Amino acid sequence: MTNAKSGPDARSDFEKTFDPAGAEQEIYDAWERAGAFRPSDAPGAEPFTIVIPPPNVTGSLHMGHALNNTLQDILARFERMRGKSVLWQPGCDHAGIATQMVVERQLMERQEPSRREMGREAFVRRVWEWKEESGGTITRQLRRLGASCDWSRERFTMDEGLSKAVARVFVQLYREGLIYRDKRLVNWDPKFQTAISDLEVENIETDGHFWHFRYPLADGATYEFPVEYDEDGKPTKWETRDYVSVATTRPETMLGDTGVAVHPDDDRYKDLVGRFVELPIVGRRIPIVADEHADPEQGSGAVKITPAHDFNDFEVGKRAGLPAINVMTDDARIALLDNGAFLDGLDPTPARRKVWEALDGKDRFEARKIVVAWFEENGLLDRVEEKKVVQPFGDRSGVVIEPYLTDQWYVDAKKLAEAAIAAVEQGKTRFVPENWTKTYYQWMHNIQPWCVSRQLWWGHQIPAWYGPDGHCFVAESEEEARRAAIARYTAEGYTLEEIDRMVRGEGEGPLLARDPDVLDTWFSSALWPFTTLGWPDAEREGHADHAVLKTRYPTSVLVTAFDIIFFWVARMMMMGLHFMKDVPFRDVYIHALVLDEQGRKMSKSKGNVIDPLALIDKYGADALRFTLAAQAAQGRNIRLAEARVEGYRNFATKLWNAARFCVMNECVAGPGFDPASATATLNKWIVHEANACVGEVSAAFETYRFNDAAGAIYRFTWNVFCDWYLELAKPALQGDDAAAKAETRQVAGWTLERILKLLHPFMPFVTEALWGKTARREGLLMLADWPLEFAELRAPEAAAEINWMIGLITAIRSLRAEMNIPAAARIPLEAASLDDAARARLAAHEGVVRRLARLSVVSLVDAPGQGAAQFVHDGAVFALPLAGVIDVAAEKARLEKEIAKAEEEIARVDKKLANRNFVERAPAAVVEEQKSRRADYAAQRDKLAAALDRLKAL
RNA sequence: GGGCGCAUAGCUCAGUGGAAGAGCGCCACCUUGACACGGUGGAGGCCGAUAGUUCGAUCCUAUCUGCGCCCA
Numbered sequence A: 001m002t003n004a005k006s007g008p009d010a011r012s013d014f015e016k017t018f019d020p021a022g023a024e025q026e027i028y029d030a031w032e033r034a035g036a037f038r039p040s041d042a043p044g045a046e047p048f049t050i051v052i053p054p055p056n057v058t059g060s061l062h063m064g065h066a067l068n069n070t071l072q073d074i075l076a077r078f079e080r081m082r083g084k085s086v087l088w089q090p091g092c093d094h095a096g097i098a099t100q101m102v103v104e105r106q107l108m109e110r111q112e113p114s115r116r117e118m119g120r121e122a123f124v125r126r127v128w129e130w131k132e133e134s135g136g137t138i139t140r141q142l143r144r145l146g147a148s149c150d151w152s153r154e155r156f157t158m159d160e161g162l163s164k165a166v167a168r169v170f171v172q173l174y175r176e177g178l179i180y181r182d183k184r185l186v187n188w189d190p191k192f193q194t195a196i197s198d199l200e201v202e203n204i205e206t207d208g209h210f211w212h213f214r215y216p217l218a219d220g221a222t223y224e225f226p227v228e229y230d231e232d233g234k235p236t237k238w239e240t241r242d243y244v245s246v247a248t249t250r251p252e253t254m255l256g257d258t259g260v261a262v263h264p265d266d267d268r269y270k271d272l273v274g275r276f277v278e279l280p281i282v283g284r285r286i287p288i289v290a291d292e293h294a295d296p297e298q299g300s301g302a303v304k305i306t307p308a309h310d311f312n313d314f315e316v317g318k319r320a321g322l323p324a325i326n327v328m329t330d331d332a333r334i335a336l337l338d339n340g341a342f343l344d345g346l347d348p349t350p351a352r353r354k355v356w357e358a359l360d361g362k363d364r365f366e367a368r369k370i371v372v373a374w375f376e377e378n379g380l381l382d383r384v385e386e387k388k389v390v391q392p393f394g395d396r397s398g399v400v401i402e403p404y405l406t407d408q409w410y411v412d413a414k415k416l417a418e419a420a421i422a423a424v425e426q427g428k429t430r431f432v433p434e435n436w437t438k439t440y441y442q443w444m445h446n447i448q449p450w451c452v453s454r455q456l457w458w459g460h461q462i463p464a465w466y467g468p469d470g471h472c473f474v475a476e477s478e479e480e481a482r483r484a485a486i487a488r489y490t491a492e493g494y495t496l497e498e499i500d501r502m503v504r505g506e507g508e509g510p511l512l513a514r515d516p517d518v519l520d521t522w523f524s525s526a527l528w529p530f531t532t533l534g535w536p537d538a539e540r541e542g543h544a545d546h547a548v549l550k551t552r553y554p555t556s557v558l559v560t561a562f563d564i565i566f567f568w569v570a571r572m573m574m575m576g577l578h579f580m581k582d583v584p585f586r587d588v589y590i591h592a593l594v595l596d597e598q599g600r601k602m603s604k605s606k607g608n609v610i611d612p613l614a615l616i617d618k619y620g621a622d623a624l625r626f627t628l629a630a631q632a633a634q635g636r637n638i639r640l641a642e643a644r645v646e647g648y649r650n651f652a653t654k655l656w657n658a659a660r661f662c663v664m665n666e667c668v669a670g671p672g673f674d675p676a677s678a679t680a681t682l683n684k685w686i687v688h689e690a691n692a693c694v695g696e697v698s699a700a701f702e703t704y705r706f707n708d709a710a711g712a713i714y715r716f717t718w719n720v721f722c723d724w725y726l727e728l729a730k731p732a733l734q735g736d737d738a739a740a741k742a743e744t745r746q747v748a749g750w751t752l753e754r755i756l757k758l759l760h761p762f763m764p765f766v767t768e769a770l771w772g773k774t775a776r777r778e779g780l781l782m783l784a785d786w787p788l789e790f791a792e793l794r795a796p797e798a799a800a801e802i803n804w805m806i807g808l809i810t811a812i813r814s815l816r817a818e819m820n821i822p823a824a825a826r827i828p829l830e831a832a833s834l835d836d837a838a839r840a841r842l843a844a845h846e847g848v849v850r851r852l853a854r855l856s857v858v859s860l861v862d863a864p865g866q867g868a869a870q871f872v873h874d875g876a877v878f879a880l881p882l883a884g885v886i887d888v889a890a891e892k893a894r895l896e897k898e899i900a901k902a903e904e905e906i907a908r909v910d911k912k913l914a915n916r917n918f919v920e921r922a923p924a925a926v927v928e929e930q931k932s933r934r935a936d937y938a939a940q941r942d943k944l945a946a947a948l949d950r951l952k953a954l
Numbered sequence B: 001g002g003g004c005g006c007a008u009a010g011c012u013c014a015g016u017g018g019a020a021g022a023g024c025g026c027c028a029c030c031u032u033g034a035c036a037c038g039g040u041g042g043a044g045g046c047c048g049a050u051a052g053u054u055c056g057a058u059c060c061u062a063u064c065u066g067c068g069c070c071c072a
Helices: A020-033 A063-081 A096-109 A120-134 A137-145 A160-175 A251-256 A267-272 A311-320 A350-359 A364-377 A413-425 A436-445 A478-491 A496-503 A521-525 A546-552 A562-580 A612-619 A621-630 A642-664 A681-702 A706-734 A738-759 A764-773 A796-818 A836-852 A888-914 A916-921 A924-952
Strands: A047-051 A085-089 A179-189 A194-196 A201-216 A223-229 A235-241 A243-248 A259-262 A276-278 A285-290 A302-305 A381-394 A402-411 A430-432 A464-466 A472-474 A555-561 A585-591 A827-832 A855-861 A868-873 A876-881
Touching: A020 A137, A020 A612, A020 A621, A020 A764, A047 A063, A047 A546, A063 A085, A063 A137, A063 A555, A063 A585, A063 A612, A063 A621, A063 A681, A096 A120, A137 A612, A137 A621, A160 A179, A160 A472, A160 A521, A160 A562, A179 A311, A179 A381, A194 A402, A201 A251, A201 A276, A201 A364, A223 A267, A243 A251, A243 A302, A251 A364, A259 A267, A259 A311, A285 A311, A302 A311, A311 A402, A350 A364, A364 A381, A413 A436, A413 A562, A430 A436, A436 A562, A464 A478, A472 A478, A478 A496, A521 A562, A555 A562, A562 A585, A612 A621, A612 A642, A621 A642, A621 A706, A621 A764, A642 A706, A642 A738, A642 A764, A681 A706, A681 A738, A681 A796, A706 A738, A706 A796, A706 A836, A738 A764, A796 A836, A796 A868, A796 A876, A827 A836, A836 A855, A868 A888, A868 A924, A876 A924, A888 A916, A888 A924
Parallel strands: A047 A085, A047 A555, A259 A285, A430 A585, A555 A585, A827 A855
Antiparallel strands: A179 A194, A179 A402, A201 A243, A201 A381, A223 A235, A259 A302, A276 A285, A464 A472, A827 A876, A868 A876
């Protein structure tokens, strides 16, 4: 990285580039050592609190985390510098399925006993061991990003305190009737053999088939089915049928059919309602029922009903009183032979038994083939259609989800949603950008019961115990449950001895058996905004976190991506309102998704994942952070291109070198320096611009406009400070005027300090490094004061003057380039027809203009000399007298083009001004502006025309 | 089917009811004592289409076309 320089050098300890890899860790440690991540206890400091969206404990940092945590860190650092007492609360969730999966895989790889072999207690101990060893990956990675979380408060959803809170919540909701046990269809994941919630199912359209089966009518019945229609849709031809055709995308489920439904208005089947078909393979007599679920347009219009294996059919079955017969096992194999519910009422003829035996124990997809083959062989397969079908997949397991009839615990989400909807309607919580409120309402208004039980071992075990008679005791502890059980059974007439025997596990069995299931991970995540702050224990006065809980709930803002509005935001709203009687956060800032360059989601299978840590290694955390923030425009996804990261790394280097220049020139603001005291126009100008930038950046942060804030500080640093101020200041810094030099040093140092502060939330490492390198300073930049915008630092006249000069230099450079004047050549400049103000400006800045435009002399003339290249700047004519050097014809052409351009503008303005409606109805200021524009263009045109005349006179 | 969003320079994207912007890329020139991870200059756009509102539309409204995402 470093450029080799021979011999001692004043700059030897200030390398030409910042070395992020070498510096980041050290800087982060310095922050941590200084306790800079802990909330300030300054009296009167306003609390500012963010709870981190807890990453999955098995996870590692991906680009979504990088963006999410960069934005949180920016807010945290900004508010901290502004003097608020900032708590950024970190932690992980325990990720039930994912973690269990990781540990099981580990057991398998190491050829150790499986989960089931070692038993629940040993397995859970194993998971904890894994967590201690490998669970902290992502929090280490967040440190590399620069995240200023208060690690001393790190929490985990399986912590003792949080687990206690989960039990408390469960019990209270149960007692309030908001949690209940119910037997209904769930989304069953056959791979993990657990229920999952609707949200954990991904519906994906895949290529599938629609198999049309014939179900023979029972009792030898027949009917007339229309097969041809006239133009009006009236049937003209019928055929006699002794079967009903049904279509299915999942043939194996027919084994559990208990009915066939037709639409009540479907004339074709009117006479069949109330009759029966004989279910092939099975031999069950099942009724034909009328139900509006049957779609006359779809297939034949008749639909098989499998209440135990299809959500819609379950409802139809309930309406029609059809039984639900489960024909599958937990791992999605067909279960017939030992299946009492299936066998009930059937006649197991040898032919049937043979098919059942072939099917029994087969995987559902195997069974599907067997069923289809059977229908084909028996002439009952009408046809097979290729069809796009939407299939449900488990988001973790990737296997097809099976609707499955089981007992599960449910949260009455609909009831809890009421307060959560009202809170947003009343503006207690605000979504930014605002349009996400619609998504939130949409979900909340259509919310379904939330299945919270999972058939896993890793998680919060449900605090419910069952007595010998199956009675359920829900309690926060086993002791409490036992007391309740004893009370109940005593009242029922059991003797104490009998109960005692049961407690010891003798006699009929143990008194209480705990529900083996655990809760959905999101159940504990929903409590995160208050459990991490110490609830419920901290409600007690005198508890260490009592004040924390009281002052920091509701938290200030939640920063998250839209894809977990349903998973998490909505559920935190419900739980927070129910248990804390207030919303969990004031603002919800919803940020973008990070996509690849082509706008595709990053995924391992696509191989388009960009690893944030690799980018940090290559370009530094600052560059990655700035890239993400600069692109975090509201309501838009981020397409991440590495070139962009490289560009912002270059920006960091630019800043680094500007600071290096400042150090070399001893540019430091003294402790008592007052920027309002600057006298030089140049200095007043940069103070003015820096002050405006302070306002812009602060305002942008306050409204979560990260990209605007990034843009403002980027432009100011590079295009104002580096490109112009430092260049313009060089004569003063390297000249002999001691007073001017001193003031310029102070102002340059002061401005650099503004930049470091404004940039710090985006680029904490390089700015902190420079903070330490550019002046003797006490304390860390991270804890320095955020600058304020002051009206007295405004200097519009100075700004106008410097902008005039910048315009002049740019015009000269432009003309030089067009004239192909060698960059190194110093040439004279003539100025004609300057007014007094312009003359004064030119005189004041002649030195820098000569330097930056590479001029030899500047002279005032009445009229430009013969054969000069001429241009107009702010109403004055300037010329580069290059007789003999310039191509007269080309110069004429150039002037003509310029004139034409001016005239085009004049014509456009004239057209506007000629429109009476415009003059009468547009605001006066707008009309004035147009008039003044016209005057400017006209003056320019005239001057250019005169210049052209002079050239023609040659 | 319901909802949300996008279409602006070659690419990635800002932006505003009253003079089209950035980064990257491209072209030309420049190793000038902060910086070649740099400097200077430049080319490049009927702001998706149509209609409407307006004195005035890239911006507001409607329709259309194309493309995303979420939910059923």
